[in-house]
Amino acid sequence: MTAGSAAVVSFGERLERVFASRGQLCVGIDPHSWLLREWNLPDTAAGAESFGRAVVAAAAGRVGLVKPQVAFYERFGSAGFVALERVLADARAAGLLVIGDAKRGDLGTSVEAYAQAWLSPGSPLEVDALTLAAYMGVGSLDSPLTLAAANGKGVFLLAATSNPEAAHIQQAIVADGPQAGSSVARAVLDEVGQRNARAGAASARVPTGLGSIGVVLGATLDLAAFGIDVQHVSGEFRTPVLAPGFGHQGGNIMDLISIYGGYAGGVIVSESRSVLSAGPHRIEEAIERRVAEVGAVRG
Numbered sequence: 154m155t156a157g158s159a160a161v162v163s164f165g166e167r168l169e170r171v172f173a174s175r176g177q178l179c180v181g182i183d184p185h186s187w188l189l190r191e192w193n194l195p196d197t198a199a200g201a202e203s204f205g206r207a208v209v210a211a212a213a214g215r216v217g218l219v220k221p222q223v224a225f226y227e228r229f230g231s232a233g234f235v236a237l238e239r240v241l242a243d244a245r246a247a248g249l250l251v252i253g254d255a256k257r258g259d260l261g262t263s264v265e266a267y268a269q270a271w272l273s274p275g276s277p278l279e280v281d282a283l284t285l286a287a288y289m290g291v292g293s294l295d296s297p298l299t300l301a302a303a304n305g306k307g308v309f310l311l312a313a314t315s316n317p318e319a320a321h322i323q324q325a326i327v328a329d330g331p332q333a334g335s336s337v338a339r340a341v342l343d344e345v346g347q348r349n350a351r352a353g354a355a356s357a358r359v360p361t362g363l364g365s366i367g368v369v370l371g372a373t374l375d376l377a378a379f380g381i382d383v384q385h386v387s388g389e390f391r392t393p394v395l396a397p398g399f400g401h402q403g404g405n406i407m408d409l410i411s412i413y414g415g416y417a418g419g420v421i422v423s424e425s426r427s428v429l430s431a432g433p434h435r436i437e438e439a440i441e442r443r444v445a446e447v448g449a450v451r452g
């Protein structure tokens with residue numbers, strides 16, 4: 154299913170608008186068991202639903218983006234997905250951009266079905282952008298990328314992730330083909346950048362906007378170790394970056410510019426546990442404090 158024939162506003166354009174109106178902070182919605190306990194909620198689908206809807210209510214009007222972690226709903230089976238659908242419906246109604254963190258990856262018609270589930274208008278699991286894993290090749294994701302573009306949706310491909318176990322794979326060197334000699338992470342980033350540039354060239358927008366295909370670059374990393382040069386980033390349809398790893402994992406918002414350089418203007422600063430652990434009575438204050446910190450760094 155795709156959006157109607159009316160001109161579809163791209164995800165990149167919607168992201169730019171949200172950055173301008175609400176800033177670059179994204180609040181994660183990760184109902185860990187221990188967080189549900191701290192929020193005096195049951196460790197059930199109903200508890201995760203109450204948690205998610207409360208976080209959406211606190212985020213609305215304060216930030217522009219939320220990022221529900223699908224796994225923490227999936228652990229309750231179908232009841233968990235019903236709960237997630239209700240959280241997503243609240244977030245959409247609140248006008249928040251929703252990044253579904255599902256890290257889906259498959260090939261052919263399988264990954265196409267994932268795209269239908271998450272990136273189709275009217276789907277009960279509809280989100281504005283979805284995290285994807287390109288372990289089977291960026292090209293294996295052509296159908297989600299095509300469907301996303303048709304529906305004004307975005308995707309974020311894992312490139313250099315924030316976890317320490319990833320480096321030896323993501324820094325491995327591509328053996329042949331157009332990205333021979335690049336790290337795996339750099340190869341994903343470059344291919345995404347080329348796709349954004351092509352989409353940008355074909356669109357009527359001025360070539361300085363944000364593309365709709367993003368990457369995940371963790372805030373805990375030295376991106377140079379992945380062969381990623383953040384100082385020389387071309388302006389045409391810059392690749393947006395989903396940046397988890399701030400807060401609980403040790404990433405410091407004050408380092409936003411030094412970590413991401415030319416990408417900084419398109420970075421979604423993602424925090425989950427460090428905000429959510431403020432609890433139900435202080436989460437609004439915690440969000441406002443983080444928004445101010447990001448705003449101060451971005452100037």
Ligand SMILES: O=C(O)c1cc(=O)[nH]c(=O)n1[C@@H]1O[C@H](COP(=O)(O)O)[C@@H](O)[C@H]1O
Pocket residue numbers: 181183222254256284313314315316369371397398399400401402423424425426427
């Ligand atoms: O795709 C993600 O959001 C993601 C990518 C990554 O490299 N590292 C990472 O922590 N995440 C997600 O970000 C959330 C953790 O955020 P914190 O609780 O702020 O550390 C979890 O839902 C992770 O799955």
